[in-house]
Amino acid sequence: MGAVKTKRMPRAVREQQMLDAAVRTFGQRGYMAASMDEIAELAGVSKPLVYLYLNSKEDLFTACIRREAAALTAAVRAGVHPESAADRQLWDGLRAFFTHTAQNPDGWSVLHLQARTHGEPFASEAAAMRAEIVAFVTQLILAAAREAHRDPDLPEREVAGLAEALVGAAESLADWANATPGVTETEAAATLMNFAWSGLGNLMGGRPWTPPGTTHEVSG
Amino acid sequence: MGAVKTKRMPRAVREQQMLDAAVRTFGQRGYMAASMDEIAELAGVSKPLVYLYLNSKEDLFTACIRREAAALTAAVRAGVHPESAADRQLWDGLRAFFTHTAQNPDGWSVLHLQARTHGEPFASEAAAMRAEIVAFVTQLILAAAREAHRDPDLPEREVAGLAEALVGAAESLADWANATPGVTETEAAATLMNFAWSGLGNLMGGRPWTPPGTTHEVSG
Amino acid sequence: MGAVKTKRMPRAVREQQMLDAAVRTFGQRGYMAASMDEIAELAGVSKPLVYLYLNSKEDLFTACIRREAAALTAAVRAGVHPESAADRQLWDGLRAFFTHTAQNPDGWSVLHLQARTHGEPFASEAAAMRAEIVAFVTQLILAAAREAHRDPDLPEREVAGLAEALVGAAESLADWANATPGVTETEAAATLMNFAWSGLGNLMGGRPWTPPGTTHEVSG
């Protein structure tokens, strides 16, 4: 079990083995329930070596978050052609996102569940990556508006909210797709595009949904 | 800082005090980092009494999840008038949801973060409540389709995915609204309605977004 | 489960119910593993009442030891006719002893196991009862010598040792009989009489077993 116990490996390799083991353990057991003992054993090294290379449980977890965040954003970036139309970029990015999360459930658990749940400094670390994605989506929304030859008078915060909503929907669908047998990444992406893109289009076309003038009273 | 130390209260009252303290502690520290000592102190009682009434940390946490889940669904239900139009129901429900989560950040953390992160039996407990909400949203989507006199040929799973996406977007916006100063519940709800409702309308109007290069199979 | 919960009973009755419950619990769970909670519940009363009547766990246990010790010695005494011949008295006493221990396994456990195992003041309490039995047996041995018209030049300590051995053998056979299905009290008593009486007779007849003159060397 765990990596084959080979002696005297270069540091970089050893570190990756440790991070592999850590992501797996953190993803499955959770940050607090994961023990350094288990991680070291799974990595096939002694505990002091883990501390020598990664310093502390906190640092190790942070390193996991960073590595998985980098891997996720890289995957999405790799799936997107910057010259494509905005909707095509979103479509490609979503498929890359769903594919990556489906193939890296432990990494996704680390980023989406563990890092957000266990306070600082982890939450910020994960939030930074999420902000990057939200920013990317924000750009796509603005680009779509430009493509539609509509200089959107959407206030900045409204666009930010839309991007948040879209990213939140995507995260939710990722979990749903992973939990529902038979749902493909393409299907999840299509569901979200259908859901979101027309709404965005209407918005930018100046046809927003309008709230009713009266607030409905409880048991009124 | 905890509850005023009044002696000799009836069990039911003490139990609520304990649950208050527990939700606060679990919500802020996280399930594992929260210590029974801290909860007892915050509740103004001794640890043995917590165990006498709530049995174990697991049971205590489960009780928190159940109470907060009940409170959240009750709040949403109370905000919705079942005879209203579907969009109105969604609008009212969302505002109630954003209001409740903004006013109960610890409860929301327990439900949305802690319960999902720390495995069984907590995850199932929270999933049950979420499923209830998703089911509610699903009904609204179908009702909207009926109201539009369009018996949608949307496959069941597609509708489920849409509801998931909508709920995920709402959850995400709740966090965003809580973290962004100055964002009101009404604003968050309006953002989501704008984002979602037109998209749903187009979908049900038979005008889905079609993936490039491929013919998308849904109602294609 | 436990005694039927009747209110307002005279103190003496309640105390016996508590002692019944305590003997059963101490006998089965052991002194330390038995909890006052369990005893109170089994007795059908509240814990404070147990403390009101019996003071403390220690006192409660001590009371159990005394009651069971009294019951055991009473049973043996009741089985013996003081006018009988010495061997007849031993025979009757043994049968009474085996019968009583077989019918009161919890009491026997309290006396033979629990009391001796958990230090002072319990060990002394049980030792007192045992000393009584040993004294009784000692008298029988001396009586047997008189009956054989032999003023035994057995030193006092030798007789004490013989009585100890006999009592120890009896205790051991009680456990053996209780653990071996189908062994009757009569059978156990007969086994012990056969084993012991002839040996005593020979002893008193001046034909003791004589140790070999040399000490056998290990692996010599």
Next chain:
Amino acid sequence: MGAVKTKRMPRAVREQQMLDAAVRTFGQRGYMAASMDEIAELAGVSKPLVYLYLNSKEDLFTACIRREAAALTAAVRAGVHPESAADRQLWDGLRAFFTHTAQNPDGWSVLHLQARTHGEPFASEAAAMRAEIVAFVTQLILAAAREAHRDPDLPEREVAGLAEALVGAAESLADWANATPGVTETEAAATLMNFAWSGLGNLMGGRPWTPPGTTHEVSG
């Protein structure tokens, strides 16, 4: 008072130190009253190390029982010459037994009191050792019968009962000798040989003690 606090010892050595401390503590305080803290302190190590090496209080106690059982049977075996006559073997074995128990009072307490008092799995562990000794004594009784050229028609269970009685008498005398100042092992052994051997001889010689009023069925 504990072992001299020497740092960095090989595991095997430390384990023995821990077992020494544990036997002493369990023997004197009893299984339940002994705390792991006390054992660790007496062993001169920290508690985590005790858990690292011995796993749990249960495992630690079991290890104690096994070690002490092995030591006791080894001591008896070492004292007995298998080619000697049966009575000589018994005599030598008894002296070894009394000597060992006198020199290892804590171990004897663990085996004879604690292990039997605290339920499974400890009772079985101690019972296994005791069964070994009973079997040895049983063999000696049968050997004695052969040596007397008397194929005894003693039923198997009768012999088992005799062995039980003899072992029980020995256990009792061990406690008595330890508690009575000035009683040597040789004296205790002689007392028991006197008590037992002639009785056995008579039995095998077909002269059992017969119960009054009834015809005793064994070889009657």
Next chain:
DNA sequence: TATGAATGAGCATTCATTCAT
């Protein structure tokens, strides 16, 4: 580079015991 040996500190849980009514 790598590890066996070792620990300080903390945590969930339980229990005998006592008030206030």
Next chain:
DNA sequence: CATGAATGAATGCTCATTCAT
């Protein structure tokens, strides 16, 4: 006579972390 409410004090066990080699 009787009890619901409450707690101080342990106890078994685990974990992140470090030192000596």
